[in-house]
Amino acid sequence: MKFRETMTASALALGLALQAQAADVPEGVTLADEQTYTFWLLDAIKSMDPQINTDVEGSDVLRNLFEGLYNEDGNGELVPGVALDHEVSEDGKTYTFNLRDDAKWSNGEPVTANDFVYAWRRLADPATASEYAWYMELMQVENAPEVIAGDKSPEELGIRAVDDHTLEVKITTPLPYFPQMLVHGSTFPVPQAVVEEHGDDWTDAGTLVGNGAYTLVEHQLGERVVMEKNDTYWDADNVVMEKITALTINDVNQALTRYLAGELDRVDIPAGQYPRLKEEYPEQAVSTPYNCSYIYMLNVGEKGPEALKNVNVRKALAYAIDRDIIVDRILQGGQKPSYNWTHWAIADFERPELDWADNMDQAQRVEKAKELLAEAGYGPDNPLDLTLQYNTSEDHKKIAIAASQMLKQIGVNLTLDNYEWKVHTDRMQNQDFDMARYAWCGDYNEASTYLDLMTSYSGHNNGEFYNDAYDKVMKDSKTAEDPQPLYKEAESILAEEMPIIPIYHYANVDMIAEDIEGLPENNVNNTWYGKDLYRTAE
Structure with a gap:
C-alpha cells in the first residue's frame, strides 16, 4: 500500500x-x-x-x-x-x-x-x-x-x-x-x-x-x-x-420521494431503481464500490437451533440462494454476488478458489443443497423450519422474500421476522435468532477488518462460531510478513464451515x-x- x-x-x-485537508473550493467556483x-x-x-x-x-x-x-x-x-x-x-x-x-x-x-x-x-x-x-x-x-x-x-x-x-x-x-x-x-x-x-x-x-x-x-x-x-x-x-x-426515514422509497422534492441532498437508491434513475438523472445517480458485505448470519451457538449445528444444513442454505437474481433483478445497482466474506475491492485481497462458487453453476448448487439437506434428514417431505430476522427496510424485505422462495425449493420453510434496528441488533447480541440479516462495513481497507470478526474473541461474532483453526490462522496473520495467504486460508475455512451465508458485496448507490x-x-x-x-x- x-x-x-x-x-x-x-x-x-x-x-x-x-497534508492538511479541508473544503477545497476550486478557483472560480x-x-x-x-x-x-x-x-x-x-x-x-x-x-x-x-x-x-x-x-x-x-x-x-x-x-x-x-x-x-x-x-x-x-x-x-x-x-x-x-x-x-x-x-x-x-x-x-x-x-x-x-x-x-x-x-x-x-x-x-x-x-x-x-x-x-x-x-x-x-x-x-x-x-x-x-x-x-x-x-x-x-x-x-x-x-x-x-x-x-x-x-x-x-x-x-x-x-x-x-x-x-x-x-x-x-x-x-x-x-x-x-x-x-x-x-x-x-x-x-x-x-x-x-x-x-x-x-x-x-x-x-x-x-x-x-x-x-x-x-x-x-x-x-x-x-x-x-x-x-x-x-x-x-x-x-x-x-x-x-x-x-x-433525517431518519425508515422507508427508503419515502426517502427517495423526499430527495426528489428537495428535502434531502443525499439518499440511498432503492433496490431495482438505479437503472431508471441513472437514465433520468445521470449527474445525480452514482454507483461506486463500497467496503461492506451483506450476509445472513447463522446462530451456531448453544442458543441456536439444533439443525444449524450441522454443517451440511448450513452449506445447503448457502448453496440454494441464487445471488445473481438478488444482484441483477432485485438490487440492480452495481453490487456483486458474494461467495465469501471479505469485500472484493479490499486492497491486496484475492479470494481463494472455492469449489461451490467456481466449479458449480446455480442449478448444480441447488442439487447439491438438496443432497446435503437430505443427508441431514430434511427435505420436501420433512421440511426444515427456520426463522429469518431482518431490520426494517423495503430492500431487506425484498431480499428476504426472495431467499425464502429459493430455500423452499430444497425443503426449508422460512418465517420472516422484521424488527426495527435497535431491537434487531439487541436480539442478535443476545443470540435470540436462527438466521439474521447482517452487514459489516470495514473499519479500514485491509482484509483483517472482515476476517477478525469471525474469531472467537471478536465482539461482533453474534452467531458464536468458534473454531480453533480459524483463530490460529488469524493470530498467525498478525506476525506474517505477507498475511494474504493466511487470509485466503481463513476464507477457505469459512467456506468449509459456512457459519455465515454470503449474499452480496455492496456498492454505494446514491442520489446526490x-x-x-x-x-x-x-x-x-x-x-x-x-x-x-x-x-x-x-
Missing part, C-alpha cells in the same frame, strides 16, 4: 505526506449563500458516544462531532487530524504521535494527549461494556487482551501521554496498517471531565462536548440529528458547510444533489467529513 512505504520515513517526510447539507439515515442512532457506537450511520455523525488522530481524504489516504505526524520505532512496535497545539474542545479547553489516553482506556475497560473493546486487541495495543478480560487495570494499557502534545502507543506486533485503524470512531478522544460530570447524559444535545468540525445542537431520536459549525475547531476558517442535518461537492469519489470506505463539503450556487 502507498502509505506503508512512508512508515519508515522520517517524521519530516511523513509530515509532508500528510461560486458558493451558495446557504451552506447546508441534509442526508438520509435509515435507522435511529443508538449512541453518540465514540466508545459505545457500533453503527455505520452513527460513525458518519461522530466523525463530524469528534476528530481522531488521522482522517481520510477522498481517495482514502490518511491526512492529519489531531496528529500532525508520527514516528515509528525500528522494531515497528512503538508509535509516537506529534499532536497539534491548536486543537480545542467545543467548550474551548485544549485537546491533549491525555484525552486519547482516557478514551482508549475507557474503550478497553470492562466497566464500559463496549462492543468495540476488541478493537484495542485487533490493534495489538500492549496489554489490551488482559485489560479487556479484567486481568489488568486500564492504566496498564499500552498508551501514555509523554506530554500534552506527544502521545506514545506500544503494540505487541508490527502492523503496517496500524495508522489506518486510527480513523475509526472508537479511537476518538472524549473529554473526561464532561463524561464524569454527566454520566450517560454527556452525549445529549447541548451537553455533548466534542473536538470535531461541528457541534450537536439537536438530536430527536429516530427523527433528526442537527449539527452546526464549531468555531473552536482548529481549521474552522476553512470549513464552508455551516449546518449538517441527518448536483450542487453538493466534496464527497469522496475514490474512497472504498466512503468516509466523508462535513468539513470537506460545500454547496455551489446554481
